Amino acid sequence: MTTPREPFFPADKSIRASQAPLDVRDVGLVDYQEAWAMQAELADKRGRDEVGDTVLVLEHPFTYTAGKRTQPSDLPNDGSPVVQVDRGGRITWHGEGQLVVYPIVKLAEPVDVVDYVRRLEEAIIAAVRTAGVASAGRIDGRSGVWVPAATPAKDPAAPTRDRKIAALGIRITRGVTMHGLSLNCSNSLDAYGHIIACGIDDADVTTMSLELGRQVPTSELKAPLIGALDRALAGELAVADHTFGSAPDPSKGLRRSPR
Structure with missing residues (x-):
């Protein structure tokens, strides 16, 4: 998605309040609720400058999470439990084989949420393209990173419409970010068949493995993605226009769903 206005910061300027190196913690397979509590504790400490950007x-193990705009029609049709979470967006799924990254970062003033989201997307696009999915980009009106329908996947089992390969969902409190991004690497897509992922029913979901026609473990994308994220937040990887299409925003005009 192209930025609807000029960002508050020049493209080559860091969006972080601190210039200290990121504290990257690879914590393995973690229950969603446990990771959420971990984020909340770190975000509180970051807001009080007791820790640096982390x-x-x-x-995650198999988990459905519902953001603030989730609608009843989005929910699992098989009765699976859902974690109601304080991020934006609608429902999504997490599971093994999906790489999840949660930046707990204090943003520079004035806080620019749109620019932050675009920088996350830019980092994902850079990592995914370097790994071989050269056509990955944005759909105007929708967050995340997408592969266009015009690009055939190497695995014939892959879906054929425009397909999301990475999702975003964030929360910013007192200038500190929480939640973040998930990149489908080698996970099954079966769980997506029971929900309307992100409230979108006119497109599909894919994985790095399906797009490249080989097994792509999360370990293969960790270093490229974190490296690109570091550079994007620092302004060394500038946000570019990788838009290949447009579609309705699935959350526009929706009120927060009742809890």
């Missing part, structure tokens, strides 16, 4: 790198 990036959690992990995977």
